[in-house]
Amino acid sequence: MTPNATAQNTRAGIWLMVATTLVFAVQDGISRHLAASYPVQMVVMIRFWFFAAFVMVMAARQKGGLRAAVKTHYPVLQALRGALLAVEICVFVAGFVTLGLVESHAAFASYPLLIAALSGPVLGERVGWRRWCAILAGFVGVVIILQPGVAVFSPWALVPLLAALLFAVYGLLTRYVARRDDPAVSYFWTGIGGAVAMTVLGIGHLQPMAGPDMAWMALLCCTACLGHWLLIRAFAVAEASAIQPFAYLQLVWASGIGVVLFAETVRTNVAIGAGIVVTAGVFTLWRQRVRARQTPAC
Known part of the structure; x- marks a missing residue:
């Protein structure tokens, strides 16, 4: 591939990632709205039902169809991945309702640091001193986010951190x-495994929805499918290491939605802490990219 083509693909991947983060932020805003009136398990369950249908349609269109998509070397781990993602989304949405979008996303932004910290013991990867310094700095930022305020004295302050930990484990298993x-196999199992897990967790919480909320629920399902489709396209046209840092824009979009639509405020300590966390996260992603380029191919 020529340098110009590579640059064009990277540029396209960046714009697709930007669009992905915006769609996911809208999805989070709708989830916050619905979860304030309906059980979180129910909202996430319906969302995963539609997501499962979406991945089945996508798999059927690929070479080998559903038969190829279901074949995995790790059936237990793949099912666990789907269940973990479903539970993580439940925890994260619960954080939206109790803490708001701003603070939940600020703390959740620490998940790349958790992935880097756990990649050694879980995957046997080497984490150098530079990344360890960034990880420690990032968690200083998390402490700053959770500093003085009512939330710091409540167990709910730890909810987005629990969501970040679950998502980090999901990422490592992925x-x-x-x-x-x-990747198509993993994507298929994510949707199906998550739908099965959420059906078990959420079917007992199913209840009627008001007409306007049914429309919001339909929009939520559409954003879930659109967001994942955009994400697939982004990783298909550009290297993950080049576009992954732009995933932090979801924090910006979600915070804007929280401030404008839900009258949330951005406390000074949250802004400072989030800045430290994002900076540390981008640095760890950059170091990971550098290490990957230095490692000779087998």
Whole structure:
């Protein structure tokens, strides 16, 4: 591939990632709205039902169809991945309702640092001193985010951190199964595994919805499908290491939605802490990219 083509692909990937973060931020705003009136388990369950249908349609259109998508070398881990993502979304949405979009996303932004910290013991990857310094600095930022305020004295302050930890484990398992499974297989199992897990957790919480809220629920399902489709396209046209830092824009979009539509405020300590966390996260992603380029191909 020529340098110009590579640059064009990277540019397209960046714009697709920007669009992805915006769609996911809108999805978070709708989830916050619905979860204030309906059980979180119900909202996430319906969302995963539509997501499962979406991945089945996508798989059916690929070479080999559903038969190829379901074949995995890690059936237990793949099912666990889907369940973990479903539970993580439940925890995260609960954080939206109790803490708001701004503070939830500010603390959740620490998940790349958790992935970097756990990649050594879980995947056997080497984490150098520079990344460890960035990880420690990032968690200083998390402490700043959770500093003085009512939330710091409540267990709810730890909810977005729990969501970040669950998502980090999900990410590590995704990298592990990628050693032998095709990305399309992992994507299929994410939707199906999550739908099964949420049906078990949420079917008992199902209740009627008001007409306007049914429209919001339909829009939520559409944003889930659109967001994941955009994400697939972004990673299809550009290297993950080049576009992953732009995923932090979701914090910006979600905070804007929280301030404008839900009358949330951005406390000074949250802004400072989030800035430290994002800076540390981008640095760890950059160092990971540098290390990958220095590692000779087998």
